[in-house]
Amino acid sequence: MGGKKFEDEDELIGEVRDWFSNLDANFFIQGIYSLLPRTGNIFSIYFGGTLVIVLSGYDVLKEALVKQGDIFVDRPLQGLSGVVQVKNGIIGSSGSVWKENRTSVFQIFKNFGLGKDVISQKILEEVEFYLAYLKDLKGSVAYIQDITTCATANVTCNVVLGKRFHYDDSDALCLIQSISEYMTLVGGGRMHTWFSFVKYLPGDLFQSKRLMTLQEEILVKMRCFIENVKDEERKGLGSSNLILSSIEKLEEKQKTGQPTELSMYHLERIVFDLILGGSETTSTTLLWFYLYMVHFPDIQDKFYNEIIREIGTDRTPAGQDKVRLTYVNAVILETQRLATISPFSILHRCSKETTIAGYTIPKDVQVLTHLDAVMLDDEIWGDARQFRPERFLKEGKLFYPEQFVAFGLGKRSCPGESLAKMELFLFTVSLIQRFKIVPSDPNNLPIRDYVRGATCCPVPFTVKFVQRTDA
Numbered sequence: 001m002g003g004k005k006f007e008d009e010d011e012l013i014g015e016v017r018d019w020f021s022n023l024d025a026n027f028f029i030q031g032i033y034s035l036l037p038r039t040g041n042i043f044s045i046y047f048g049g050t051l052v053i054v055l056s057g058y059d060v061l062k063e064a065l066v067k068q069g070d071i072f073v074d075r076p077l078q079g080l081s082g083v084v085q086v087k088n089g090i091i092g093s094s095g096s097v098w099k100e101n102r103t104s105v106f107q108i109f110k111n112f113g114l115g116k117d118v119i120s121q122k123i124l125e126e127v128e129f130y131l132a133y134l135k136d137l138k139g140s141v142a143y144i145q146d147i148t149t150c151a152t153a154n155v156t157c158n159v160v161l162g163k164r165f166h167y168d169d170s171d172a173l174c175l176i177q178s179i180s181e182y183m184t185l186v187g188g189g190r191m192h193t194w195f196s197f198v199k200y201l202p203g204d205l206f207q208s209k210r211l212m213t214l215q216e217e218i219l220v221k222m223r224c225f226i227e228n229v230k231d232e233e234r235k236g237l238g239s240s241n242l243i244l245s246s247i248e249k250l251e252e253k254q255k256t257g258q259p260t261e262l263s264m265y266h267l268e269r270i271v272f273d274l275i276l277g278g279s280e281t282t283s284t285t286l287l288w289f290y291l292y293m294v295h296f297p298d299i300q301d302k303f304y305n306e307i308i309r310e311i312g313t314d315r316t317p318a319g320q321d322k323v324r325l326t327y328v329n330a331v332i333l334e335t336q337r338l339a340t341i342s343p344f345s346i347l348h349r350c351s352k353e354t355t356i357a358g359y360t361i362p363k364d365v366q367v368l369t370h371l372d373a374v375m376l377d378d379e380i381w382g383d384a385r386q387f388r389p390e391r392f393l394k395e396g397k398l399f400y401p402e403q404f405v406a407f408g409l410g411k412r413s414c415p416g417e418s419l420a421k422m423e424l425f426l427f428t429v430s431l432i433q434r435f436k437i438v439p440s441d442p443n444n445l446p447i448r449d450y451v452r453g454a455t456c457c458p459v460p461f462t463v464k465f466v467q468r469t470d471a
């Protein structure tokens with residue numbers, strides 16, 4: 001096929017070597033950014049023998065992930081990382097396995113009323129526990145990163161396992177820490193993503209052995225969850241949850257002789273993927289929201305005033321309120337846009353040679369989609385680095401530009417999007433209805449910078465949640 005070829009860029013090699021020698025995933029992001037002015041919206045890098053194409057810019061991403069969606073839908077042949085080689089479940093799988101696992105999860109979510117009342121009720125149950133915890137702090141200076149991750153993980157657990165965990169449950173806390181560490185190590189452009197041989201090196205400089213141990217530990221835990229759910233069901237104590245629904249689906253298919261890829265092997269990974277995908281993403285977004293509210297108290301006041309106007313203080317917010325709270329929705333969108341917690345999304349693969357923006361993309365090449373570059377593109381947003389919720393309002397109505405790509409684009413876009421949006425709405429509105437978020441030290445606001453972990457999380461900070469007098 002014709003089209004432009006990528007040129008060897010010797011000077012880039014030096015820079016790429018620098019990122020790796022720093023062994024810090026932040027350098028990976030900054031490194032890619034530093035190349036953009038010279039390379040434009042599409043360029044290639046060799047990581048060892050692996051060719052990786054980086055796609056930036058909305059038109060380029062849309063061309064690949066939407067218009068040529070079938071070609072870019074798969075994950076790399078090696079799975080998520082050369083070291084752990086995940087190819088089952090949803091996040092790391094491809095082809096018919098991925099399709100059936102993802103469709104099955106969507107159907108179950110839909111049956112649970114995702115985006116409707118049932119799911120809102122599950123979220124609101126958790127919100128009450130979370131706000132009770134904040135109330136107990138009595139306005140003192142608090143570090144709330146861990147507790148916020150527990151709260152959002154509990155929402156996912158409620159849907160997937162049919163149960164939540166106490167905030168001081170040491171087993172649950174340990175699992176959340178393991179999942180967070182796993183996400184940090186499996187993502188983020190580390191050495192073992194492309195150089196699987198590092199697992200054979202003595203010691204564990206690149207943390208590949210740690211990653212393999214974590215994966216095994218978490219999978220053991222997932223198997224226990226599945227056995228517990230089956231046990232409760234046998235005792236007649238089962239509540240509706242994704243595990244039970246998946247087992248029913250599998251048994252039904254086996255009974256009626258329908259061909260299926262579903263299996264217990266995939267189910268344990270699906271549970272893993274949903275808890276992994278649904279915990280730190282939503283909590284990190286909430287942390288950015290708290291940080292922005294401390295930096296922009298006028299915006300927090302406007303957010304609160306809309307709640308008072310539309311809901312008042314006599315009742316708790318409900319899922320149905322979401323469509324009326326225009327300014328609130330704009331602030332949440334702006335939080336997601338500016339924070340862009342998943343700047344490089346998850347690796348894709350080009351399964352057939354094709355052309356994007358005039359460039360030939362070879363078959364089986366790995367593809368990094370640079371969401372950050374779209375969300376922070378001045379040509380799209382004008383003043384992209386400013387926190388300005390009004391950009392999502394037009395003539396008093398919510399305006400949702402297609403360039404808002406926080407959940408990815410195309411067939412692989414986030415299956416938890418509706419759940420996450422409802423969580424963000426109910427957590428932020430319920431919290432601001434009852435508390436004012438104020439800085440721990442008004443003369444020393446927390447810095448607005450990120451650390452790259454599982455997601456791009458704000459640098460750890462403390463705040464005070466001061467209960468409103470009319471709450």
Ligand code: HEM
Pocket residue numbers: 090091092102156273274275277278279281282285341342345346347369406407408409411412413414415416417419420
């Ligand atoms: C603010 C919250 C969230 C954000 C910003 C977010 C963002 C993303 C992004 C960017 C992707 C990758 C898309 C791609 O590969 O091109 C993704 C995939 C995924 N997310 Fe989310 N997500 C969020 C919440 C959730 C929740 C609540 C769940 C589950 C309960 C979830 C489950 C998943 C799964 C399973 C995938 C893999 C999809 C696939 O490979 O087909 N996410 N998410």
